Each structure stands twice: as C-alpha cells, then as structure tokens.
Amino acid sequence: MMAEAPFLRRLMLARPEVLAATATGSFDTAITAAWEPGESVAEVSRALRRERQAVALAVALGDLSGRLPFEQVVRFLSDFADRAVERALQAIFRERGADAVTGFSVLALGKHGSRELNYSSDIDPILLFDPDTLPRRRSEEPVEAAARVARRLVEMLQTRDANGYVFRVDLRLRPSPEATPPALPVEAAIGYYESSALPWERAAYIRARAAAGDRALGDGFLAAIRPFVWRRGLGFGAVGEIREISRRIRAHYSEGQVFGPGYDMKRGRGGIREIEFFIQIQQLVHGGRDPALRAPATLDALAALAAAGHVGPDEAARLAHGYRAFRTVEHRLQMIEDHQTHSLPTDLAALDAVARLDGLADGVELLDRLRPDVAAVGTIYDSLDPTDGVAFPRAAVAVEDLVARAGYRDAGAVRTRIEGWRAGTPRALRTPAAQAAMEAALPGLIAALGQASGPDAAFARLDRMIGGLPTAIDFFRLVTARPGLGRLVADILSSAPALADQLGRRPALLDVLIDASAFDPPPSVAELAREFGAVEPGADYQQVLDRARARINERRFALGTQIVAGVADPIEVAGGYARVAEGAIGALAGAAVVEFAKAHGTVPGGELLILALGRLGGGALTHASDLDLIYLFTGDHLMESDGAKPLGATTYFNRLAQRVTGALSVATPAGPLYDVDTRLRPSGAQGLLAVSIESFERYQREDAWTWEHMALTRARPVFGSAGAVVALEVVIRGVLSRPRDATTLIADAVRMRGEIALHKPPAGPFDVKLVPGGLVDAEFAVHVLQLRHGIGLDPRLRTAIGDLAAAGLIDGEMAEAHALLTRMLVVMRLVSPESTEPPVAVRPLIAAACRMADWDALIAARDAAQRLIAAEWSRISTV
Structure with missing residues (x-):
C-alpha cells in the first residue's frame, strides 16, 4: 500500500496516531478521536482539515483490509461531510454574531444526499435561505447576507492549505447557476420547481435531503416540491x-x-x-x-x-x-x-x-x-431504450398496404386518420415533440392494434381519444417504451368500450397498468379507505374529493383490465369492485363527516350509518353498478349539534347524507365516480334521506312492503362504528327472521317480478340480468326462500344459495348457474354495456372469461343455466 498509494503513505507518516488507533481499536473510534476543538472560522477550518485526514486514512485502511464493507465506507465519508458542513456553518454564523444557524439550510444532493460519497468526492449542495429568519447585519439585504454566508462556506470547505482541504463544493445543481446567487430564497426556489424546472432535475431530487443548517427549513422545502419529484402520472x-x-x-x-x-x-x-x-x-x-x-x-x-x-x-x-x-x-x-x-x-x-x-x-x-x-x-x-423500428411510410399507397397487411379491414379510413395526425388536426399533435413521439410509436401501435379483436373500431376509438387530449406526447412515448402495454391498450380499445371511454376521458389511467400490482386483487376495505383518503398535508375538501376520485377510478380501471387481459375470474373482479366501492365510502363519507363538522359540529351521542343493499350489499359489483344506499343515524333525534351553526339531529344527518351522496357522485375536475340510488330507504323517494335506527326498525316492522324485505336480505352496513354496526345488524336480522305467511309472500314476489318485466324488459337475449331465467329470477327465488324459511340469511348470494341447497330447499346446481350468469354480466358490462349482442370479435374473450372453451359452449351453458333458474323460480313461486 505504501508503494501503490503515495497519498496514503503521506497520511500514515503525518498521522501515526490514526494508524495506531485503527490497528488496536474500531474505525469509528479512530475517527471520533480525530475531532479537534475550535470556535473561530480559522480554528474550525484547521480542525476540519485535520479530521478529514483522519477520516481518509481510517476509511482507506478499513476498506483495503476488508474490515469495512462498501456500505460502511461510503457512510463514514458521508457522515463526515454532514459534520463538516454543519460545523463550518456554525462557525460562520458565530463570526456574524448569531447564536445559532437559522434561516439557512444546506440540501445534500447526489451521492452526498444518498450517503454514498466516494473517497475523493466533491459535494453538490443546494443552499436555501429564508429572508424573514436569516440573521443579517443592518447594512445587508437578505440576498446579500445569504450570498456572503454561501461564499464563506465554500471557502472554508475547499480552500487548500498546509493541511489540505475538506471538500470540493459544486453549486451548479441550483437553478440557472450562471444567473442566480449561490443561495436561493426558499419561496423562489419552490416556485421554480413548481413551474419551470427541467425534467432531469426530478432525478436529482430523488437523493436530496436536508443535511445541515436549518433542517426544518430544508425539510419544508423538500415537502413542498415532493409532488414535482414523485408524480403519480408518468412523465x-x-x-x-x-x-x-x-x-x-x-x-x-x-x-x-x-x-x-x-x-x-x-x-x-x-x-x-x-x-x-x-x-x-x-x-x-x-x-x-x-x-x-x-x-x-x-x-x-x-x-x-x-x-x-x-x-x-x-x-x-x-x-x-x-x-x-x-x-x-x-x-x-x-x-x-x-x-x-x-x-x-x-x-x-x-x-x-x-x-x-x-x-x-x-x-x-x-x-x-x-x-x-x-x-x-x-x-x-x-434495455431501457425501445427497440428501434423501421420508420412508418408516408406515401398513401404504402401506408394503406402496410395497414391492410397488419389486419385492418378499412385501410383507407385508417390512412386518413394517420394523415390527420400528421397534419396536426388534433391539438395534441401540433408540436414537433408530439409529432416525433407519434412517428416513433406508429409502427408498434399499428401492429398492436392490428392484432386486436376489432382493429378498425380500436383505431377509431384511439383517434377519438387522441382528439380529446391536450397533448399526446406522454401517451405515445409510453406505448413506445412499453410495447406489451401497447397490445393491452389495443385490446381495451377494441374489446371494452366502457374502459375505452374511461381511458379517453383520462389517458393517465395507462400509468396504472405499468405497476405489476395492477393485476393483483385489491387489498382490504380498510387499506383501500386509507389509500383513497390519503392526501398531502393542508389539502382542502375539494382536493380530497379529486384525489380520491383519481385513485378510485384507477382501481376500477385496473379491475376491468384484468378481465380484458384474461388474468382474473370475473367473480373475483366483482368482489374487487365491491371492496373498492366500500373503501370509497369509507374515505369519502369520512371526509364529508369531518368537513360538515367544521361548520355544524357533531350531534352528541349520534353518528351516521350507511347501509348498502343490492349488488354492493351482496359484495359483487360490475364496472357500471350504481350504489344502493340507505342513510341512518343513531342517538336521540331531538338532540342538537354543538357547532358554530347548530342543527337539530334529523336536519343535521339529512344534510350530512346529502353531502355524502355528493362526495360519492358529483363529478369534479378529476371525473365522475358512482351513481348513488337512495330509493330503497323507508317510504322511498318521498321519505327522509336519513332516518334514525329506531324509525328504520319501526318502518320495517310495521309499514314495509314484501319487496323491501326482499331487498333487505342483501343489506350490509358499510359505514359506522363497530358498536352501531352490530346494533343495526341485529335490527336487520330481527326483521328478516320473523314468521311470514307463505301465500302472501309468494304472491307479493310474483307481482313484483311481473312489474319489473313490464316496466323494465330485457334488452335482448344477452341481458342475462332481466331475461326469463336470468339473475333477477335467481335473486327472487333465493329471497323468497330466505324470508319463508329464515335460512341462508347472508347478503352474499353465493353463500345464501349454498345454505339453501344444503337445507334441500333449492337445486344444488343453482350456485353454478348463478355464477355463470354473474360472470357473463360482469364481462358484458365492459364489452357490451347496453347488454346487446356482443360483436363477433370479442366473443372469444367473453367465453374465456366465463371459463368456457368457445362461444358455442358458452351459449349452451348459458341456456342450460337459464332453464334451471327459470324452473326453480317457477317451482318456488307456485308453492
């Protein structure tokens, strides 16, 4: 080592005590012992250079001997950089008459920021100051005072003397270094990163941290620019x-x-x-x-x-x-x-x-x-660079020939749309950068869409989507960088109009598909509620609604994509849709409660409860399902809230329920969310939006119609404290378990089913919900048996059918028949939202999702399921 490294040889001769300490003790002890006292700038400058010698020698010895792993080597070097900058700043502020370092912060970037300094590294700080709290002399302006501190700091650290130097300092990572002072006012810096920063500066701040000086000032700045660095939408x-x-x-x-x-x-x-x-x-x-x-x-x-x-x-x-x-x-x-x-x-x-x-x-x-x-x-x-492709031709004949060979039927129409793109007809393609991104993406995109189930329709939808974008640069760059994603986009555009429309409104949803977790089932309701409700500190109520909508719709989009990609059972996806909706209720109703209480306080002893019915109550939604909700409240209805604008309990909870409905349903700049249907509440549309649990129980016991009790079989509390939820479940169980006259029950159910058939006929043979022998008939059969026998009183139909079959009350094949039609319904809501006959091109997707070998097998199985359900409903409704 003495022969190969002259620098180390000189250090060993100059600092034998460090050499001895590393031989007999630990390296951190040797470094700690090298600390020397000092208060003035001159004393601290000498002490830091001496300490740097000790750190350099000790770390080198530990590294070369193999006693210090790489991670410890760089950590020793980085920790010394923190100590050196902090100690130098303290000396400078003492020199300027200040007792402490305030209003001036040193951000560490690069390897210093990540605590990975190399052996002979410079440091790349960003220096910030707060004009209001930075100590300065009477004759100084804040910018001038901060610049003097900055220049003094650089001088202390990098000027060489007989003991060497501490660190070379490079301030060129600050915005516009050729034109800006060495230290930046913090608000101006925030403004720059929010509005004018270059893309590469995002990467620089991945490793940024407040390393010295006023740490609170530095941490506050980093928190303020976090959205600039970590964007949910891909750039x-x-x-x-x-x-x-x-x-x-x-x-x-x-x-x-x-x-x-x-x-x-x-x-x-x-x-x-x-x-x-x-x-x-x-x-x-x-x-x-x-x-x-x-x-x-x-x-x-x-x-x-x-x-x-x-x-x-x-x-x-x-x-x-x-x-x-x-x-x-x-x-x-x-x-x-x-x-x-x-x-x-x-x-x-x-x-x-x-x-x-x-x-x-x-x-x-x-x-x-x-x-x-x-x-x-x-x-x-x-591998980060996309594979270089052949340039897409420009001559009309060549374009049409390539498009036709790619699988499109109307190559002329596709060629016309491409010419429109190249002419900048969509506003999203009117810049040179957008045109370049589009040209790079065209070969792969045309090929991917050509392999889709309906290439012409898919390209037409893509054209409409591009036409609605402010800029298409990121979209084209994204599908170029991720060829597999281009194929999935093609499948969505060609097979799933519901998802294609959603994507057209918000192309940033493509970002969702880059995460591997997009194809995992959603987490628990509690986790989803936390995810949807999480916002940056200081966000207002509108920002809460917008952020939640973005995240909820991302989850719904990902679930639909799982079906298109063929990676999930539609029944599991239906359960995922329901968990997402319940998480949305938890987050948004919770936010509405907090916001409402700011003006009106809370009702002592009272709280809002939300009861889900229909598909949400049964834990199985489709992409298009609305939310059937009943709002209830606990406590004394004669009480008054304790806020600045007090309200009586009934008025309070009815207005709060309106606020919750709005939180779930009103479109914001982030887009729409759910349709909320509250017509199943006591007395329907004529009744109060929110009633007390006592009023609800009395209504269900004395005034409710049979069909309302049938709806109650799928009731499930989805919002409220644990104690209130249990109390509500007891009420529901009591209503459902009471003895009933079978003749009246059946007659009422048959009459109600007839009303549905009259006023809401099926859209056609593929309306598996409303056709004879469809899902509605299955539900009516199950609900009549549940109420008649008090068996299978579970809101989830699959569980209820299993319990009824085990009791010998329903055909054992009913569960599979219901499951098949449920799968079809979930898929059809994506590929044929109006329940009309699906295009030939998407039929293989539907069959595969429904676990059938092909379309013919699916139709045969569907017909058999409908016959079985129709027979069961006929048998049950005539007993």
Whole structure:
C-alpha cells in the first residue's frame, strides 16, 4: 500500500496516531478521536482539515483490509461531510454574531444526499435561505447576507492549505447557476420547481435531503416540491431526458467508453452512472405510486425495486454486484493521489498498481474481474431504450398496404386518420415533440392494434381519444417504451368500450397498468379507505374529493383490465369492485363527516350509518353498478349539534347524507365516480334521506312492503362504528327472521317480478340480468326462500344459495348457474354495456372469461343455466 498509494503513505507518516488507533481499536473510534476543538472560522477550518485526514486514512485502511464493507465506507465519508458542513456553518454564523444557524439550510444532493460519497468526492449542495429568519447585519439585504454566508462556506470547505482541504463544493445543481446567487430564497426556489424546472432535475431530487443548517427549513422545502419529484402520472419525457443525458455523456467521454485501460468507471458504457440512472428511471416511473421505492441510496432503491417486481432478481443481483465492484475500484483510483478520478490508468504499470491495491496480481486480472459486470450493466441499461423500428411510410399507397397487411379491414379510413395526425388536426399533435413521439410509436401501435379483436373500431376509438387530449406526447412515448402495454391498450380499445371511454376521458389511467400490482386483487376495505383518503398535508375538501376520485377510478380501471387481459375470474373482479366501492365510502363519507363538522359540529351521542343493499350489499359489483344506499343515524333525534351553526339531529344527518351522496357522485375536475340510488330507504323517494335506527326498525316492522324485505336480505352496513354496526345488524336480522305467511309472500314476489318485466324488459337475449331465467329470477327465488324459511340469511348470494341447497330447499346446481350468469354480466358490462349482442370479435374473450372453451359452449351453458333458474323460480313461486 505504501508503494501503490503515495497519498496514503503521506497520511500514515503525518498521522501515526490514526494508524495506531485503527490497528488496536474500531474505525469509528479512530475517527471520533480525530475531532479537534475550535470556535473561530480559522480554528474550525484547521480542525476540519485535520479530521478529514483522519477520516481518509481510517476509511482507506478499513476498506483495503476488508474490515469495512462498501456500505460502511461510503457512510463514514458521508457522515463526515454532514459534520463538516454543519460545523463550518456554525462557525460562520458565530463570526456574524448569531447564536445559532437559522434561516439557512444546506440540501445534500447526489451521492452526498444518498450517503454514498466516494473517497475523493466533491459535494453538490443546494443552499436555501429564508429572508424573514436569516440573521443579517443592518447594512445587508437578505440576498446579500445569504450570498456572503454561501461564499464563506465554500471557502472554508475547499480552500487548500498546509493541511489540505475538506471538500470540493459544486453549486451548479441550483437553478440557472450562471444567473442566480449561490443561495436561493426558499419561496423562489419552490416556485421554480413548481413551474419551470427541467425534467432531469426530478432525478436529482430523488437523493436530496436536508443535511445541515436549518433542517426544518430544508425539510419544508423538500415537502413542498415532493409532488414535482414523485408524480403519480408518468412523465416519459423525464425518462427520455435522463436517457438523453446518458447518451450525451457517452458521446462526450467516448474515449472512456471501450472497456480496457483508460475505461471511465463512472461515465463509461456499463459503468457506475448507468447503474444509477437505470435505478432512478425505475424510481421516477414507479415511485409516484409507491413511496417504498423512494429510497435515496442506490443499493437500497435497487432492493426495493426488486422486491416490488419492477426489476428482475437476476438483473438486481448483477447490478448490485457491479455497483459494489465499480465503486470499490473507483475508491482505489482515488486513494492513490486523492484525485477525483474515475478512469482506469492507460499506463499498464499504473493499472497494475491499482490492481495490487485491490489485492490482485496485475491489471489484466483486474480487467478480467470487471469485464462481465461492465458488459451486463451496459446490456441492462440499453434495455431501457425501445427497440428501434423501421420508420412508418408516408406515401398513401404504402401506408394503406402496410395497414391492410397488419389486419385492418378499412385501410383507407385508417390512412386518413394517420394523415390527420400528421397534419396536426388534433391539438395534441401540433408540436414537433408530439409529432416525433407519434412517428416513433406508429409502427408498434399499428401492429398492436392490428392484432386486436376489432382493429378498425380500436383505431377509431384511439383517434377519438387522441382528439380529446391536450397533448399526446406522454401517451405515445409510453406505448413506445412499453410495447406489451401497447397490445393491452389495443385490446381495451377494441374489446371494452366502457374502459375505452374511461381511458379517453383520462389517458393517465395507462400509468396504472405499468405497476405489476395492477393485476393483483385489491387489498382490504380498510387499506383501500386509507389509500383513497390519503392526501398531502393542508389539502382542502375539494382536493380530497379529486384525489380520491383519481385513485378510485384507477382501481376500477385496473379491475376491468384484468378481465380484458384474461388474468382474473370475473367473480373475483366483482368482489374487487365491491371492496373498492366500500373503501370509497369509507374515505369519502369520512371526509364529508369531518368537513360538515367544521361548520355544524357533531350531534352528541349520534353518528351516521350507511347501509348498502343490492349488488354492493351482496359484495359483487360490475364496472357500471350504481350504489344502493340507505342513510341512518343513531342517538336521540331531538338532540342538537354543538357547532358554530347548530342543527337539530334529523336536519343535521339529512344534510350530512346529502353531502355524502355528493362526495360519492358529483363529478369534479378529476371525473365522475358512482351513481348513488337512495330509493330503497323507508317510504322511498318521498321519505327522509336519513332516518334514525329506531324509525328504520319501526318502518320495517310495521309499514314495509314484501319487496323491501326482499331487498333487505342483501343489506350490509358499510359505514359506522363497530358498536352501531352490530346494533343495526341485529335490527336487520330481527326483521328478516320473523314468521311470514307463505301465500302472501309468494304472491307479493310474483307481482313484483311481473312489474319489473313490464316496466323494465330485457334488452335482448344477452341481458342475462332481466331475461326469463336470468339473475333477477335467481335473486327472487333465493329471497323468497330466505324470508319463508329464515335460512341462508347472508347478503352474499353465493353463500345464501349454498345454505339453501344444503337445507334441500333449492337445486344444488343453482350456485353454478348463478355464477355463470354473474360472470357473463360482469364481462358484458365492459364489452357490451347496453347488454346487446356482443360483436363477433370479442366473443372469444367473453367465453374465456366465463371459463368456457368457445362461444358455442358458452351459449349452451348459458341456456342450460337459464332453464334451471327459470324452473326453480317457477317451482318456488307456485308453492
């Protein structure tokens, strides 16, 4: 080591006490012992340089001996940087007559921010100040005072003297460094990042943290710009910008790109920067949705991405191995003369010296060790670029020929639409950047749509969608970067009008499909409610509604896509739709309750309850289902609320119920949500919107019609405290379990079914809900048996049918017949929302989703199911 690293040799001669301490004790003890007292700027400057010598020597000894792992090496270096900046700032503020560092914050970016400094690294801080709290002299303006602090800090850290320097300081990561002062007013900085920042600056702030000075000021700034860094909506322009940075680096350092002597470990193809950029790109893509991916340290972020399934295990292992290996060699290069170098020597003797520092025989062995990792990293990083395709033709004849060969029937119509795109007819395609993104996407998009079940209809829907966008840049970049996503988009556009319409209103929904979790079942209702209700601190009620709508519709869109992609049973998707709706009620009703209480307080001893009926009560919704709700409240109806604008209990809860309905149903800038149907409440549309539990029980016991009790068989509380929910369930069970006259029950049910058939006839033979022998007949049969025998009183029809079959009251095949028609209903709501005969092209999708070999098999099974249900309803309704 003495021979290969002159810098270390000089340190060992100058600081024998550090050498001795590392030999007999721990490295952190040796570093701690190197601290020297000092108060003035001059004393602190000397002490920090002396401490830097001790840190450099101790860390090098620990690294070269193998006693310190890579992660500990970079942490020692980074922690010293924090201490040095903090101590220098304190000395500067004392020099200026201040007792403490206030109104001035140092943000650490880059490797300092992620606590991964290299052996001879500079630091890249952003310096911020608060004009209102920064101490300054009488003659100084705040900007002038902050600039003086900044220049003094840089001088203290990087000026060389007999003891060396502390850190080189690079302030060029601040906005417009050529025109701005070295320290920025915090509000101006926030304004810049909210309105004018460049895409690559998002990546820079992945690793940002408040490292010294006024930490509260720095943390507040980072919290304010968090939405700029971590966006739920993908900006593939930012990803492309980072890739372009890498291309420029490769071009600029072309002499260091070829692996061998002279190879640049940091900037070379397959080097350190490409590992970091690869990980940061994945973080930018997925981190807006998953905070667990926002780890600043490279290896921590890589592990999080691998755990979430965004980076394959083999790729993650190779990148991690390469990163440790490259950074370790980088440290060896810098230990030789404390130069900030990253390139392997071109001189073979010097390369041999580096290899010996790494415990190897010579430079050839070092190159052989690094070569596989460099090649693998380069290949992995190159995979971020979409495959270069052949340019899409421009001549009309050539376009039509290509389109026809891709599978479109009306190639002329498709060609006309493409010409409109190229002419900039849609406003979304009127910029050079949008045109470039569209041209890059066209070959893959035409091919993907051509393989869809209905390519012409799919392209027409895509054209309408593009026509409604303010800009199409991100859409085209997204499908170019993710060819598999292009095929899924094609399937959605061709097969599922309900999803295509949703996508047309909000193309950002495509972002949902990038996460692997999009094809997982939704989590529990409680987790969904937390997800939907989570907002940034300080958000107002309207922002709560908007944010919740975006997230709820993302979940609904993902569930529908699971059916189109053929990865989920429609029955499971129906359950997922119901959980999402219940989570929406939990979040939005909860927000409405809090907002309403701000003006009117709360009713002592009272609370709002929400009872779900129909498909929501039964835990199985479709994409288009409305929400059948009854609002109830507990407590004394004579009580009054305790807010600034008090209301009587009945008025209070009726107005609150209106607020909840609005929260669930009113369209906001984020889009529509659910239709809410409250007509099943006591006395229907003529009754109060919200009634007390006591009034509800009395109505159900004394005044309710048979059909209302039939509806109550699928009643399930979905909002309210645990105690109130239990009390309501007892009321419902009591109403449903009471003895009934079978003749009256059956006559009322038959009359009601006749009214439905008269006033709401089926749309056709594929209206599996309303056709004879359809789902309504199945439900009526089950509800009559539930009320007549008091058996199977479960709101979930599948469970109820199982209980009734076990009691011998219904055909055992009823469960499968009901399941088949339920699957058909869930799928048909996506592919044929009006329940009309589905297009031939989507029939294979419907059959597969319903677990049938083909369309003919599905139709035969449907007919058999309807015959069975019709027979059961006939038998039950004539007993």
